[in-house]
Structure formats: C-alpha cells, structure tokens
Amino acid sequence: MRITYRSVGNKDYWAKRWAQIPADQAMDNPEKYPLKYALLTVKDKDGKILEAGCGNGRIVRYYKDRGYDILGIDFIEEAISKLKAADPEVQAEVGDITNLHFKDETFKYILAYGLYHNLEHGLEKAIAETFRVLKKGGLVCASFRADNIQNKLNDSLAEKRAVAGDKTGSTKQFHKLNLTRCELVELFKRGGFEVEAVYRAENMPLLYKFPFFRAKTHKQFDENVARKEGYKLSLLGNLITKVLMKLFPDQFCNIYVLIAEKPGV
Numbered sequence: 592m593r594i595t596y597r598s599v600g601n602k603d604y605w606a607k608r609w610a611q612i613p614a615d616q617a618m619d620n621p622e623k624y625p626l627k628y629a630l631l632t633v634k635d636k637d638g639k640i641l642e643a644g645c646g647n648g649r650i651v652r653y654y655k656d657r658g659y660d661i662l663g664i665d666f667i668e669e670a671i672s673k674l675k676a677a678d679p680e681v682q683a684e685v686g687d688i689t690n691l692h693f694k695d696e697t698f699k700y701i702l703a704y705g706l707y708h709n710l711e712h713g714l715e716k717a718i719a720e721t722f723r724v725l726k727k728g729g730l731v732c733a734s735f736r737a738d739n740i741q742n743k744l745n746d747s748l749a750e751k752r753a754v755a756g757d758k759t760g761s762t763k764q765f766h767k768l769n770l771t772r773c774e775l776v777e778l779f780k781r782g783g784f785e786v787e788a789v790y791r792a793e794n795m796p797l798l799y800k801f802p803f804f805r806a807k808t809h810k811q812f813d814e815n816v817a818r819k820e821g822y823k824l825s826l827l828g829n830l831i832t833k834v835l836m837k838l839f840p841d842q843f844c845n846i847y848v849l850i851a852e853k854p855g856v
Contacts, residue, residue: 592738592768592769592770592774593738593768593769594765594766594767594768594769595736595742595746595766595767595768595769596763596764596765596766597749597750597763597764597766598762598763598764599764599766600764600765600766601709601711601764601765601766601767602666602667604766605646605666605667605670605709606667606669609646609647609667609669609670609673610669611814612647612814612815613647613673613677613815614647614648614673614674614676614677614678615646615647615648615649615652615674615815615818615819616649616652616815616819617649617652617653617655617656617819618649618650618652618653618818618819618820618821619653619819619820620819620820620821622821623820623821623822623823624704624734624792624793624794624821624846624848625650625702625704625734625794625848626649626650626653626821627792628704628732628734628790628792628848628850629650629653629654629702629732631732631850632700632702632730632731632732632850633654633659633700633702633730636658636659636660637699638660638698638699638700638726638729639660639661639662639697639698639699639700640654640659640660640661640662640698640699640700640701640702641661641662641663641664641693641697641698641700641701641702641724642654642661642662642663642664642701642702642703642704643664643686643688643701643702643703643706643721644664644665644666644688644703644704644705644706644709645663645664645665645670645674645683646665646667646670646705647670647673647674647818648663648670648674648677648678648681648683649818649819650663650702650704651663651674651681651682651683652674652678652681655678655680655681655682661682662682662683662684663681663682663683663684664683664684664685664686664688664691665683665685665686666685666686666687666688667685668685671683671684671685688703688706688707688710688717688720688721689710689713689716689717689720690716690720691720691723691724693724694724695723695724696723696724696725696726696727696729697724697726698724698725698726698729699725699726699729699730700729700730700731700732701721701724701725701729701730701731701732701733702731702732702733703721703731703732703733703734704732704733704734704848705734705736705794705846706733706734707733707735707768708735708736708767708768708769708770709767709768710768711765711768714768714778715778715781715782718778718779718781718782718784719782721733721782722782722783722784722853725853726853727853727854727855728852728853728854728855729852729853730787730850730851730852730853731779731784731849731850731851731852731853732848732849732850733779733848733849733851734792734794734846734847734848734849735768735770735775735846735847735849736767736768736769736770736845736846737769737770737771737772737791737841737844737845737846737847738769738770738771738774739769739771739841739842739843739844739845740839740842740843741797741842741843741844741845742769742845744797745797745845748800770847771841772789772791772841772847775789775847775849776789776849779849779851783853783854784851784852784853784854785851785852785853785854786849786850786851787850787851787852788849788850789847789848789849789850790847790848790849790850791836791840791841791844791847792844792845792846792847792848793822793832793836793844793845793846794822794845794846795817795822795845796822796824796828796832796845797832797843797845798824798828798831798832799817799822799824799828803825804824804825804827804828804831805823805824805825805828806823806824806825806828807825808823809822809823
C-alpha cells in the first residue's frame with residue numbers, strides 16, 4: 592500500500608472540489624466509469640441500494656430517476672446539501688462509512704466509487720461495516736485508486752503544481768491510499784466477501800489532462816459535463832489509451848473496480 596500526501600488534507604480537498612461545481616446531473620454514458628460497473632452490479636429493482644460516497648450525485652440520481660430505491664451518503668455536508676437542493680426527491684444524507692446507523696442486512700447492493708481510498712484510518716472497519724449492512728447474497732461494487740505508474744505520474748504532476756504554487760512550505764497531509772490489485776482482493780476477502788471480478792478502469796484518463804487529447808466537446812473543461820458524460824478522449828487519445836491498457840493494463844489503469852458478494856444465501 593502506498594500513501595499519497597499533498598498540501599491539502601483529504602476532507603478539505605473534497606469540500607473545496609464539491610463547493611466549486613454545481614450538483615451533478617444524472618450520468619448518461621453507460622460505457623464509462625462508474626456507471627458501466629454499476630450496471631454490471633445492480634441487476635434488479637428488488638432491494639435497496641446504498642451509494643456510499645455519493646459526492647455530487649451522478650450515480651444516485653441516475654438510479655433515482657429510473658425508480659430504484661437508492662440512498663446516497665457522503666461525508667461532505669455541502670455536497671449533500673447542494674444535491675438535495677438541486678433534486679429534492681433524492682434520498683441523501685451525511686454519513687460515515689466506518690460507523691453506519693443502518694440495521695444489519697439493510698441493502699441488497701452497495702456502490703462505493705472512490706470511497707475507501709480516502710480513509711487515512713479505519714479502512715478495515717469500513718469494509719466490516721459494508722459487510723454488516725449488506726444482505727446475504729448481496730453485491731458490493733467498489734473502486735480503489737491503483738498503486739501503479741499512472742497514479743505515480745499523476746501524483747508527480749500534482750506535486751510539481753503544488754510546489755510551484757505554495758510559497759509557505761506547508762506540511763504535507765494525507766490525500767489518498769493506493770493499492771495493488773492483489774491488495775484490494777485480499778482486503779475484501781479478509782472482510783468476508785467472495786470476490787467475483789476485478790476490472791482495470793479509468794476515471795479521468797492521464798491523457799485527458801492535456802486538452803489536445805480530449806474530444807472536441809471537452810476541449811474547454813467543464814467538470815459537470817465530464818462527470819455526466821465520462822471523460823471523453825479524441826480518436827487519437829482513445830487509440831493511445833487502448834494500446835497502453837492492452838500492453839500494460841495494471842500500470843495504465845488508474846483505478847481498480849471490484850465486484851464482490853456477501854456469501855450465505
């Protein structure tokens with residue numbers, strides 16, 4: 592496990608990020624992370640869904656709009672307030688994945704994209720809580736930041752920008768955890784889950800950071816559009832990314848997406 596440190600702490604980073612943009616619209620691209628993997632997990636409407644770490648709401652709104660019984664939780668109060676103001680019908684609340692108030696076996700599906708790697712402390716407890724509130728035979732779909740070349744490059748670029756902009760010499764603080772594929776599988780196995788699949792995926796591809804490689808409609812960066820549609824690359828950007836992912840899949844994904852079952856039915 593590798594830890595990424597930055598000049599801004601994790602909670603402050605997310606509070607600032609969600610404060611800067613409006614609430615998400617429902618995601619509408621089933622070929623892109625995270626919706627692509629949510630659709631592989633949620634197989635029917637017969638059961639309650641928890642989206643843990645719902646952020647600005649692109650997934651929870653997708654399922655709410657289609658009549659699913661879904662609740663979103665996030666540890667950033669402003670994100671929840673903004674989401675509920677934009678969509679009063681959405682079920683969302685401030686919550687802590689390490690200390691959930693729900694009864695045992697409340698949810699049939701749990702979606703947790705980019706959640707667990709934000710935990711400086713209590714990772715094992717978070718997995719235990721996830722297991723506790725999931726029904727037997729239920730599925731969890733979770734993504735975790737990959738410990739690989741792409742994220743080391745991302746961290747290096749972020750560090751250079753931070754050093755250039757920081758004249759105070761501020762102390763580095765916890766930002767995110769990074770796990771290898773094997774470490775992620777073992778984490779959930781120790782938590783009692785049966786791992787069904789692990790996918791190598793990308794949220795924001797490395798090449799998307801360079802406007803030249805973005806799709807025409809994404810040249811001018813708009814985070815809400817990018818989150819709704821997925822971070823779209825040009826034909827050249829897609830080609831390069833596909834080649835890198837084919838040749839070095841564990842080094843040029845930036846996240847692993849795991850689907851696991853709680854046994855017992």
